[in-house]
Amino acid sequence: MLLKDKVIVITGVGPGMGQAMARIAAAEGAKVAIGARNGAFLEGVAKEIRAAGGEAVAQVTDVSKRADCDALANAAAAAFGRIDGLVNSAYAAGENGLFDDGDLESWASVIDVACMGSARMAQAVLPHMKAQGGGAIVNVATMQSLKPLPGGSPSYAVAKGALTTLTRQIAADYGRHNIRVNSTRMGWLWGEPVRNAIKGMAQHQGISEEDIVKGVAARIPLGVIPPEEECARSVLMFVSDYTRMVTGAVLDINGGEWMAP
Template sequence: MLLKDKVVLVSGIGPGLGQELALEAARQGAKVVMCARTVSKLDDAERLIRAEGLQNPVLKVPTDIANQSQCKALVEQTIAEFGRLDVLINSAYNPGDFAPIEHAQLDGWRTAMDVNFFGTMGLTLEVIPHMKAQGGGAIVMINTMVTRKPMPTQAGYGASKAALASATAHLALELGPYNIRVNSAYMGWMWGPSVEGYFQIMADNGGPSVEEQKAAVAGNIPLRVIPDDADCAKAAIFLGSDYSRAMTGAALDVNGGDYIPH
Protein backbone atom coordinates (compact mmCIF):
# COMPACT_ATOMS: atom_id res chain seq x y z
CA MET A 1 0.00 0.00 0.00
CA LEU A 2 1.47 3.33 -1.08
CA LEU A 3 -0.03 5.37 1.78
CA LYS A 4 -0.26 2.86 4.62
CA ASP A 5 -0.91 4.67 7.93
CA LYS A 6 -0.36 8.11 6.38
CA VAL A 7 -2.83 10.91 7.04
CA VAL A 8 -4.05 12.33 3.73
CA LEU A 9 -6.18 15.44 3.34
CA VAL A 10 -8.10 15.82 0.07
CA SER A 11 -9.87 19.09 -0.70
CA GLY A 12 -12.69 19.51 -3.19
CA ILE A 13 -14.58 16.26 -2.61
CA GLY A 14 -17.30 15.82 -5.19
CA PRO A 15 -18.39 13.57 -8.06
CA GLY A 16 -15.39 12.76 -10.22
CA LEU A 17 -11.77 13.37 -9.33
CA GLY A 18 -12.30 14.48 -5.71
CA GLN A 19 -14.16 11.30 -4.77
CA GLU A 20 -11.68 9.16 -6.69
CA LEU A 21 -8.75 10.74 -4.84
CA ALA A 22 -10.31 9.99 -1.47
CA LEU A 23 -11.24 6.46 -2.51
CA GLU A 24 -7.77 5.66 -3.88
CA ALA A 25 -6.11 7.12 -0.79
CA ALA A 26 -8.22 4.76 1.31
CA ARG A 27 -7.36 1.81 -0.93
CA GLN A 28 -3.71 2.63 -0.40
CA GLY A 29 -4.07 2.45 3.38
CA ALA A 30 -4.42 6.12 4.33
CA LYS A 31 -6.36 7.74 7.10
CA VAL A 32 -8.48 10.04 4.95
CA VAL A 33 -9.52 13.61 5.73
CA MET A 34 -12.05 15.03 3.28
CA CYS A 35 -13.31 18.57 2.87
CA ALA A 36 -15.91 20.19 0.66
CA ARG A 37 -18.51 22.89 1.08
CA THR A 38 -21.37 20.39 0.77
CA VAL A 39 -21.89 17.79 3.49
CA SER A 40 -23.74 15.39 1.18
CA LYS A 41 -20.69 15.14 -1.09
CA LEU A 42 -18.56 14.13 1.88
CA ASP A 43 -21.12 11.52 2.87
CA ASP A 44 -21.23 10.16 -0.70
CA ALA A 45 -17.45 9.79 -0.75
CA GLU A 46 -17.44 7.93 2.56
CA ARG A 47 -20.14 5.58 1.26
CA LEU A 48 -17.94 4.75 -1.73
CA ILE A 49 -15.07 3.92 0.61
CA ARG A 50 -17.20 1.75 2.88
CA ALA A 51 -18.82 0.02 -0.12
CA GLU A 52 -15.43 -1.50 -0.89
CA GLY A 53 -15.19 -2.90 2.62
CA LEU A 54 -12.49 -0.43 3.63
CA GLN A 55 -12.44 0.45 7.32
CA ASN A 56 -9.87 3.26 7.20
CA PRO A 57 -10.48 6.13 9.62
CA VAL A 58 -12.31 8.92 7.77
CA LEU A 59 -12.68 12.50 8.95
CA LYS A 60 -15.19 14.71 7.13
CA VAL A 61 -14.96 18.47 7.64
CA PRO A 62 -17.28 20.84 5.72
CA THR A 63 -14.97 23.60 4.51
CA ASP A 64 -14.95 26.50 2.08
CA ILE A 65 -11.25 26.79 1.25
CA ALA A 66 -11.76 30.40 0.17
CA ASN A 67 -12.35 31.13 3.87
CA GLN A 68 -9.02 31.22 5.71
CA SER A 69 -10.50 30.67 9.15
CA GLN A 70 -12.24 27.52 7.90
CA CYS A 71 -8.95 26.26 6.44
CA LYS A 72 -7.29 26.82 9.80
CA ALA A 73 -10.08 24.96 11.60
CA LEU A 74 -9.85 22.08 9.13
CA VAL A 75 -6.13 21.58 9.71
CA GLU A 76 -6.45 21.98 13.47
CA GLN A 77 -9.20 19.35 13.55
CA THR A 78 -7.04 17.01 11.47
CA ILE A 79 -4.10 17.37 13.86
CA ALA A 80 -6.37 16.94 16.89
CA GLU A 81 -7.82 13.75 15.42
CA PHE A 82 -4.70 12.09 14.01
CA GLY A 83 -1.72 13.96 15.46
CA ARG A 84 -0.10 14.64 12.10
CA LEU A 85 -0.76 15.36 8.41
CA ASP A 86 1.42 13.61 5.86
CA VAL A 87 -0.15 14.50 2.51
CA LEU A 88 -2.25 17.40 1.25
CA ILE A 89 -3.93 16.99 -2.13
CA ASN A 90 -5.32 20.33 -3.31
CA SER A 91 -8.17 19.32 -5.60
CA ALA A 92 -10.81 21.98 -4.86
CA TYR A 93 -11.47 24.28 -7.78
CA ASN A 94 -13.86 26.75 -9.35
CA PRO A 95 -14.13 26.61 -13.17
CA GLY A 96 -14.91 30.31 -13.51
CA ASP A 97 -16.95 31.74 -16.35
CA PHE A 98 -16.84 30.04 -19.74
CA ALA A 99 -16.48 32.96 -22.13
CA PRO A 100 -13.95 34.47 -24.53
CA ILE A 101 -11.73 37.01 -22.80
CA GLU A 102 -13.27 39.96 -24.64
CA HIS A 103 -16.66 39.03 -23.18
CA ALA A 104 -15.42 37.91 -19.78
CA GLN A 105 -16.90 39.07 -16.51
CA LEU A 106 -13.81 39.75 -14.42
CA ASP A 107 -15.78 39.16 -11.23
CA GLY A 108 -15.98 35.56 -12.42
CA TRP A 109 -12.20 35.52 -12.81
CA ARG A 110 -11.84 36.84 -9.25
CA THR A 111 -14.14 34.11 -7.92
CA ALA A 112 -12.06 31.44 -9.66
CA MET A 113 -8.86 33.03 -8.35
CA ASP A 114 -10.25 33.10 -4.79
CA VAL A 115 -10.62 29.32 -4.85
CA ASN A 116 -8.03 28.02 -7.29
CA PHE A 117 -5.18 30.24 -6.18
CA PHE A 118 -5.85 32.05 -2.89
CA GLY A 119 -7.95 29.25 -1.40
CA THR A 120 -5.44 26.58 -2.35
CA MET A 121 -2.55 28.66 -1.06
CA GLY A 122 -4.43 29.48 2.14
CA LEU A 123 -4.99 25.82 2.93
CA THR A 124 -1.40 25.01 2.03
CA LEU A 125 -0.07 27.70 4.35
CA GLU A 126 -2.04 26.22 7.24
CA VAL A 127 -0.49 22.81 6.61
CA ILE A 128 3.16 23.86 6.27
CA PRO A 129 3.97 24.51 9.97
CA HIS A 130 2.70 21.06 10.94
CA MET A 131 4.69 19.34 8.20
CA LYS A 132 7.80 21.23 9.27
CA ALA A 133 7.30 20.20 12.90
CA GLN A 134 6.91 16.52 12.01
CA GLY A 135 9.93 16.49 9.70
CA GLY A 136 8.35 16.45 6.26
CA GLY A 137 5.35 15.82 4.09
CA ALA A 138 3.99 15.96 0.56
CA ILE A 139 1.78 18.55 -1.10
CA VAL A 140 0.10 17.75 -4.42
CA MET A 141 -1.45 20.49 -6.54
CA ILE A 142 -4.09 19.45 -9.05
CA ASN A 143 -3.37 21.72 -12.00
CA THR A 144 -4.55 21.78 -15.59
CA MET A 145 -3.25 21.28 -19.09
CA VAL A 146 -5.06 24.50 -20.00
CA THR A 147 -2.15 26.52 -18.55
CA ARG A 148 0.02 25.23 -21.41
CA LYS A 149 -2.51 24.38 -24.09
CA PRO A 150 -5.08 27.18 -24.22
CA MET A 151 -8.67 26.16 -24.83
CA PRO A 152 -11.51 28.47 -25.89
CA THR A 153 -13.50 30.08 -23.06
CA GLN A 154 -11.21 28.82 -20.25
CA ALA A 155 -8.87 31.80 -19.88
CA GLY A 156 -9.99 32.76 -16.38
CA TYR A 157 -9.63 29.23 -15.07
CA GLY A 158 -6.28 28.85 -16.83
CA ALA A 159 -4.96 32.13 -15.45
CA SER A 160 -5.78 31.13 -11.87
CA LYS A 161 -4.05 27.79 -12.31
CA ALA A 162 -1.03 29.42 -13.97
CA ALA A 163 -0.62 31.59 -10.88
CA LEU A 164 -0.77 28.43 -8.79
CA ALA A 165 1.90 26.81 -10.96
CA SER A 166 4.29 29.68 -10.32
CA ALA A 167 3.65 29.63 -6.57
CA THR A 168 4.12 25.86 -6.53
CA ALA A 169 7.60 26.13 -8.03
CA HIS A 170 8.57 28.68 -5.39
CA LEU A 171 7.11 26.52 -2.62
CA ALA A 172 9.09 23.50 -3.80
CA LEU A 173 12.29 25.55 -3.66
CA GLU A 174 11.56 27.00 -0.23
CA LEU A 175 10.24 23.86 1.45
CA GLY A 176 12.74 21.35 0.10
CA PRO A 177 15.18 21.86 3.01
CA TYR A 178 12.36 20.84 5.39
CA ASN A 179 11.72 17.57 3.52
CA ILE A 180 8.38 18.87 2.24
CA ARG A 181 7.82 17.96 -1.39
CA VAL A 182 5.51 20.03 -3.60
CA ASN A 183 4.47 18.58 -6.96
CA SER A 184 1.71 19.11 -9.51
CA ALA A 185 -0.46 16.79 -11.58
CA TYR A 186 -1.63 18.44 -14.80
CA MET A 187 -5.02 17.05 -15.77
CA GLY A 188 -6.72 17.43 -19.14
CA TRP A 189 -9.97 15.89 -20.28
CA MET A 190 -11.12 13.39 -17.64
CA TRP A 191 -13.96 10.96 -18.22
CA GLY A 192 -16.35 11.15 -15.31
CA PRO A 193 -19.54 12.88 -14.17
CA SER A 194 -18.45 16.44 -15.05
CA VAL A 195 -17.37 15.78 -18.63
CA GLU A 196 -20.15 13.28 -19.27
CA GLY A 197 -22.68 15.82 -18.00
CA TYR A 198 -21.20 18.54 -20.21
CA PHE A 199 -21.39 16.29 -23.28
CA GLN A 200 -24.99 15.40 -22.41
CA ILE A 201 -26.00 19.06 -22.20
CA MET A 202 -24.41 19.69 -25.61
CA ALA A 203 -26.27 16.70 -27.07
CA ASP A 204 -29.58 17.77 -25.53
CA ASN A 205 -29.17 21.19 -27.14
CA GLY A 206 -28.87 19.85 -30.66
CA GLY A 207 -25.19 18.99 -30.72
CA PRO A 208 -23.53 15.68 -31.56
CA SER A 209 -24.31 12.67 -29.41
CA VAL A 210 -22.29 11.98 -26.27
CA GLU A 211 -20.44 9.14 -28.03
CA GLU A 212 -19.68 11.33 -31.05
CA GLN A 213 -18.28 14.09 -28.83
CA LYS A 214 -16.27 11.57 -26.85
CA ALA A 215 -14.78 10.12 -30.03
CA ALA A 216 -13.91 13.57 -31.38
CA VAL A 217 -12.03 14.56 -28.22
CA ALA A 218 -10.30 11.19 -27.91
CA GLY A 219 -9.18 11.45 -31.53
CA ASN A 220 -6.97 14.41 -30.61
CA ILE A 221 -5.34 12.62 -27.67
CA PRO A 222 -2.28 10.50 -28.48
CA LEU A 223 -3.55 7.55 -26.40
CA ARG A 224 -6.89 7.89 -28.23
CA VAL A 225 -8.92 7.75 -25.02
CA ILE A 226 -10.21 10.30 -22.56
CA PRO A 227 -8.45 9.33 -19.31
CA ASP A 228 -10.78 8.11 -16.59
CA ASP A 229 -11.09 10.13 -13.35
CA ALA A 230 -9.94 7.11 -11.36
CA ASP A 231 -6.78 6.65 -13.43
CA CYS A 232 -5.95 10.33 -13.07
CA ALA A 233 -6.40 10.06 -9.30
CA LYS A 234 -3.82 7.26 -9.17
CA ALA A 235 -1.15 9.56 -10.60
CA ALA A 236 -1.84 12.20 -7.95
CA ILE A 237 -1.70 9.53 -5.23
CA PHE A 238 1.72 8.50 -6.57
CA LEU A 239 2.94 12.08 -6.09
CA GLY A 240 1.79 11.98 -2.48
CA SER A 241 3.49 8.67 -1.79
CA ASP A 242 7.08 7.77 -0.92
CA TYR A 243 7.44 6.34 -4.43
CA SER A 244 7.97 9.95 -5.54
CA ARG A 245 10.27 10.87 -2.64
CA ALA A 246 12.98 12.03 -5.09
CA MET A 247 10.57 14.47 -6.78
CA THR A 248 9.71 18.06 -5.95
CA GLY A 249 8.68 20.92 -8.19
CA ALA A 250 7.64 18.37 -10.81
CA ALA A 251 4.83 18.87 -13.31
CA LEU A 252 3.38 15.47 -14.10
CA ASP A 253 1.13 15.39 -17.16
CA VAL A 254 -1.87 13.12 -16.63
CA ASN A 255 -3.81 13.73 -19.81
CA GLY A 256 -3.07 10.95 -22.27
CA GLY A 257 -0.41 13.08 -23.96
CA ASP A 258 -2.92 15.74 -24.98
CA TYR A 259 -0.49 18.50 -23.92
CA ILE A 260 1.99 17.50 -26.65
CA PRO A 261 1.94 20.01 -29.54
CA HIS A 262 0.57 18.21 -32.58
Protein backbone atom coordinates in the same frame (compact mmCIF):
# COMPACT_ATOMS: atom_id res chain seq x y z
CA MET B 1 -0.11 -0.45 -0.11
CA LEU B 2 1.16 2.77 -1.66
CA LEU B 3 0.02 5.06 1.17
CA LYS B 4 -0.02 2.73 4.16
CA ASP B 5 -0.42 4.62 7.47
CA LYS B 6 -0.11 8.05 5.84
CA VAL B 7 -2.51 10.84 6.74
CA ILE B 8 -3.71 12.63 3.60
CA VAL B 9 -5.83 15.77 3.43
CA ILE B 10 -7.82 16.22 0.22
CA THR B 11 -9.84 19.30 -0.74
CA GLY B 12 -12.44 19.60 -3.48
CA VAL B 13 -13.95 16.19 -2.77
CA GLY B 14 -16.92 16.37 -5.12
CA PRO B 15 -18.48 14.01 -7.69
CA GLY B 16 -15.38 14.09 -9.93
CA MET B 17 -11.76 13.15 -9.31
CA GLY B 18 -11.87 14.40 -5.72
CA GLN B 19 -14.03 11.54 -4.49
CA ALA B 20 -11.98 9.08 -6.54
CA MET B 21 -8.77 10.26 -4.88
CA ALA B 22 -10.32 9.96 -1.42
CA ARG B 23 -11.53 6.40 -1.99
CA ILE B 24 -8.31 5.25 -3.66
CA ALA B 25 -6.11 6.85 -1.00
CA ALA B 26 -8.05 5.01 1.69
CA ALA B 27 -7.86 1.73 -0.26
CA GLU B 28 -4.09 2.26 -0.49
CA GLY B 29 -3.86 2.41 3.31
CA ALA B 30 -4.12 6.14 4.00
CA LYS B 31 -6.18 7.80 6.68
CA VAL B 32 -7.99 10.60 4.90
CA ALA B 33 -9.38 13.98 5.94
CA ILE B 34 -11.63 15.30 3.22
CA GLY B 35 -13.01 18.78 2.63
CA ALA B 36 -15.56 20.40 0.32
CA ARG B 37 -18.49 22.79 0.53
CA ASN B 38 -21.18 20.11 0.03
CA GLY B 39 -21.40 18.57 3.49
CA ALA B 40 -23.94 15.89 2.59
CA PHE B 41 -21.89 14.57 -0.32
CA LEU B 42 -18.70 14.79 1.72
CA GLU B 43 -20.11 12.78 4.61
CA GLY B 44 -21.43 10.21 2.14
CA VAL B 45 -17.91 9.63 0.79
CA ALA B 46 -16.51 9.37 4.33
CA LYS B 47 -19.17 6.84 5.31
CA GLU B 48 -18.40 4.69 2.26
CA ILE B 49 -14.70 4.74 3.12
CA ARG B 50 -15.39 3.73 6.71
CA ALA B 51 -17.83 1.01 5.59
CA ALA B 52 -15.04 -0.44 3.44
CA GLY B 53 -12.76 -0.64 6.48
CA GLY B 54 -10.90 2.64 5.97
CA GLU B 55 -10.49 5.68 8.19
CA ALA B 56 -11.89 9.06 7.20
CA VAL B 57 -13.02 12.35 8.68
CA ALA B 58 -15.10 14.90 6.80
CA GLN B 59 -14.97 18.65 7.38
CA VAL B 60 -17.11 21.14 5.45
CA THR B 61 -14.52 23.43 3.90
CA ASP B 62 -14.66 26.58 1.81
CA VAL B 63 -11.03 27.18 0.84
CA SER B 64 -11.75 30.86 0.25
CA LYS B 65 -11.96 31.14 4.05
CA ARG B 66 -8.75 30.77 6.05
CA ALA B 67 -10.65 29.62 9.15
CA ASP B 68 -12.13 26.69 7.17
CA CYS B 69 -8.68 25.70 5.91
CA ASP B 70 -7.28 25.72 9.43
CA ALA B 71 -10.28 23.72 10.66
CA LEU B 72 -9.68 20.98 8.07
CA ALA B 73 -5.98 20.74 8.91
CA ASN B 74 -6.74 20.68 12.63
CA ALA B 75 -9.43 18.03 12.18
CA ALA B 76 -6.92 15.79 10.39
CA ALA B 77 -4.26 16.30 13.06
CA ALA B 78 -6.75 15.79 15.90
CA ALA B 79 -8.13 12.57 14.41
CA PHE B 80 -4.90 10.99 13.22
CA GLY B 81 -2.04 12.77 15.00
CA ARG B 82 -0.17 14.08 11.95
CA ILE B 83 -0.48 15.25 8.32
CA ASP B 84 1.71 13.56 5.72
CA GLY B 85 0.14 14.84 2.54
CA LEU B 86 -2.15 17.51 1.12
CA VAL B 87 -3.89 17.35 -2.25
CA ASN B 88 -5.31 20.72 -3.31
CA SER B 89 -8.14 19.82 -5.66
CA ALA B 90 -10.73 22.53 -4.93
CA TYR B 91 -11.59 24.84 -7.81
CA ALA B 92 -14.12 27.26 -9.26
CA ALA B 93 -14.82 26.77 -12.95
CA GLY B 94 -15.24 30.37 -14.11
CA GLU B 95 -17.16 31.50 -17.19
CA ASN B 96 -16.49 30.02 -20.62
CA GLY B 97 -15.91 32.29 -23.60
CA LEU B 98 -13.40 34.49 -25.35
CA PHE B 99 -11.26 36.97 -23.44
CA ASP B 100 -12.80 40.09 -24.99
CA ASP B 101 -16.27 39.00 -23.88
CA GLY B 102 -15.19 38.07 -20.37
CA ASP B 103 -16.20 39.70 -17.11
CA LEU B 104 -12.76 40.41 -15.71
CA GLU B 105 -14.16 41.41 -12.33
CA SER B 106 -15.44 37.84 -11.88
CA TRP B 107 -11.92 36.43 -12.24
CA ALA B 108 -11.03 37.31 -8.66
CA SER B 109 -13.39 34.73 -7.17
CA VAL B 110 -12.02 31.97 -9.43
CA ILE B 111 -8.42 32.82 -8.54
CA ASP B 112 -9.38 33.07 -4.86
CA VAL B 113 -10.51 29.44 -4.82
CA ALA B 114 -8.22 27.69 -7.30
CA CYS B 115 -4.96 29.44 -6.41
CA MET B 116 -5.35 31.34 -3.15
CA GLY B 117 -7.38 28.51 -1.63
CA SER B 118 -4.47 26.16 -2.25
CA ALA B 119 -2.11 28.69 -0.69
CA ARG B 120 -4.32 28.92 2.40
CA MET B 121 -4.43 25.14 2.74
CA ALA B 122 -0.66 24.92 2.32
CA GLN B 123 -0.15 27.45 5.10
CA ALA B 124 -2.60 25.50 7.26
CA VAL B 125 -0.71 22.20 6.97
CA LEU B 126 2.87 23.51 6.89
CA PRO B 127 3.25 23.84 10.69
CA HIS B 128 2.21 20.20 11.12
CA MET B 129 4.60 19.01 8.41
CA LYS B 130 7.49 21.08 9.72
CA ALA B 131 6.97 19.76 13.24
CA GLN B 132 7.08 16.14 12.10
CA GLY B 133 10.02 16.58 9.73
CA GLY B 134 8.42 16.50 6.31
CA GLY B 135 5.44 16.03 4.07
CA ALA B 136 4.13 16.38 0.53
CA ILE B 137 1.74 18.79 -1.17
CA VAL B 138 0.16 18.31 -4.59
CA ASN B 139 -1.58 21.15 -6.42
CA VAL B 140 -4.02 19.95 -9.06
CA ALA B 141 -3.78 22.30 -12.06
CA THR B 142 -4.93 22.13 -15.68
CA MET B 143 -3.63 21.58 -19.17
CA GLN B 144 -5.38 24.84 -20.11
CA SER B 145 -2.60 26.77 -18.37
CA LEU B 146 -0.16 25.34 -20.94
CA LYS B 147 -2.41 24.91 -23.96
CA PRO B 148 -5.22 27.48 -24.23
CA LEU B 149 -8.67 26.04 -24.93
CA PRO B 150 -10.67 28.26 -27.34
CA GLY B 151 -14.03 28.93 -25.73
CA GLY B 152 -12.83 27.56 -22.39
CA SER B 153 -12.56 29.49 -19.15
CA PRO B 154 -9.70 32.04 -19.25
CA SER B 155 -10.03 32.80 -15.53
CA TYR B 156 -9.73 29.10 -14.66
CA ALA B 157 -6.64 28.74 -16.86
CA VAL B 158 -5.03 31.83 -15.35
CA ALA B 159 -5.80 30.69 -11.79
CA LYS B 160 -4.31 27.27 -12.39
CA GLY B 161 -1.30 28.77 -14.16
CA ALA B 162 -0.67 30.84 -11.07
CA LEU B 163 -1.02 27.67 -9.03
CA THR B 164 1.91 26.03 -10.84
CA THR B 165 4.03 29.11 -10.05
CA LEU B 166 2.93 28.90 -6.42
CA THR B 167 3.99 25.24 -6.45
CA ARG B 168 7.58 26.08 -7.36
CA GLN B 169 7.76 28.93 -4.85
CA ILE B 170 6.66 26.77 -1.91
CA ALA B 171 8.87 23.92 -3.09
CA ALA B 172 11.91 26.20 -3.09
CA ASP B 173 11.07 27.69 0.30
CA TYR B 174 10.33 24.48 2.19
CA GLY B 175 12.60 21.84 0.69
CA ARG B 176 14.92 22.40 3.65
CA HIS B 177 12.12 21.11 5.87
CA ASN B 178 11.79 17.95 3.75
CA ILE B 179 8.46 19.20 2.41
CA ARG B 180 7.90 18.39 -1.27
CA VAL B 181 5.51 20.40 -3.43
CA ASN B 182 4.48 19.33 -6.92
CA SER B 183 1.72 20.05 -9.41
CA THR B 184 -0.28 18.11 -11.99
CA ARG B 185 -1.82 19.34 -15.24
CA MET B 186 -5.12 17.59 -15.87
CA GLY B 187 -7.07 17.40 -19.12
CA TRP B 188 -10.39 15.70 -19.77
CA LEU B 189 -11.36 13.36 -16.92
CA TRP B 190 -13.87 10.63 -17.68
CA GLY B 191 -16.35 10.57 -14.82
CA GLU B 192 -19.75 11.91 -13.82
CA PRO B 193 -19.05 15.64 -14.43
CA VAL B 194 -17.66 15.03 -17.92
CA ARG B 195 -20.44 12.58 -18.78
CA ASN B 196 -22.99 15.24 -17.85
CA ALA B 197 -21.10 17.89 -19.83
CA ILE B 198 -20.98 15.68 -22.92
CA LYS B 199 -24.69 14.95 -22.63
CA GLY B 200 -25.37 18.69 -22.67
CA MET B 201 -22.96 19.25 -25.57
CA ALA B 202 -24.65 16.51 -27.59
CA GLN B 203 -28.10 17.99 -27.03
CA HIS B 204 -26.88 21.48 -27.91
CA GLN B 205 -25.11 20.36 -31.09
CA GLY B 206 -27.76 17.86 -32.16
CA ILE B 207 -25.34 14.94 -32.41
CA SER B 208 -24.83 11.76 -30.41
CA GLU B 209 -22.88 11.56 -27.17
CA GLU B 210 -20.78 8.83 -28.77
CA ASP B 211 -19.71 11.22 -31.54
CA ILE B 212 -18.69 13.82 -28.97
CA VAL B 213 -16.63 11.24 -27.08
CA LYS B 214 -14.96 10.03 -30.28
CA GLY B 215 -14.08 13.59 -31.26
CA VAL B 216 -12.48 14.31 -27.89
CA ALA B 217 -10.62 10.99 -27.76
CA ALA B 218 -9.26 11.56 -31.29
CA ARG B 219 -7.33 14.58 -29.99
CA ILE B 220 -5.69 12.55 -27.22
CA PRO B 221 -2.61 10.49 -28.19
CA LEU B 222 -3.63 7.58 -25.93
CA GLY B 223 -6.96 7.49 -27.76
CA VAL B 224 -9.24 7.63 -24.72
CA ILE B 225 -10.60 10.23 -22.33
CA PRO B 226 -8.46 9.52 -19.25
CA PRO B 227 -10.59 7.81 -16.54
CA GLU B 228 -10.68 9.86 -13.34
CA GLU B 229 -9.66 6.81 -11.27
CA GLU B 230 -6.45 6.37 -13.28
CA CYS B 231 -5.70 10.07 -13.07
CA ALA B 232 -6.36 10.02 -9.32
CA ARG B 233 -3.70 7.32 -8.89
CA SER B 234 -1.15 9.45 -10.72
CA VAL B 235 -1.89 12.44 -8.48
CA LEU B 236 -1.62 10.32 -5.34
CA MET B 237 1.78 9.06 -6.44
CA PHE B 238 3.14 12.49 -5.43
CA VAL B 239 2.17 11.98 -1.77
CA SER B 240 3.75 8.52 -1.72
CA ASP B 241 7.31 7.60 -0.85
CA TYR B 242 7.96 6.75 -4.50
CA THR B 243 8.48 10.46 -5.23
CA ARG B 244 10.59 11.41 -2.22
CA MET B 245 13.22 13.03 -4.46
CA VAL B 246 10.75 14.96 -6.60
CA THR B 247 9.79 18.56 -5.81
CA GLY B 248 8.88 21.63 -7.83
CA ALA B 249 7.78 19.40 -10.71
CA VAL B 250 4.74 19.62 -12.96
CA LEU B 251 3.35 16.35 -14.37
CA ASP B 252 0.97 16.19 -17.32
CA ILE B 253 -1.84 13.73 -16.59
CA ASN B 254 -3.98 14.15 -19.69
CA GLY B 255 -3.26 11.25 -22.00
CA GLY B 256 -0.70 13.37 -23.86
CA GLU B 257 -3.32 15.83 -25.11
CA TRP B 258 -1.09 18.75 -24.25
CA MET B 259 1.13 17.69 -27.20
CA ALA B 260 -1.68 17.40 -29.72
CA PRO B 261 -2.08 20.16 -32.34
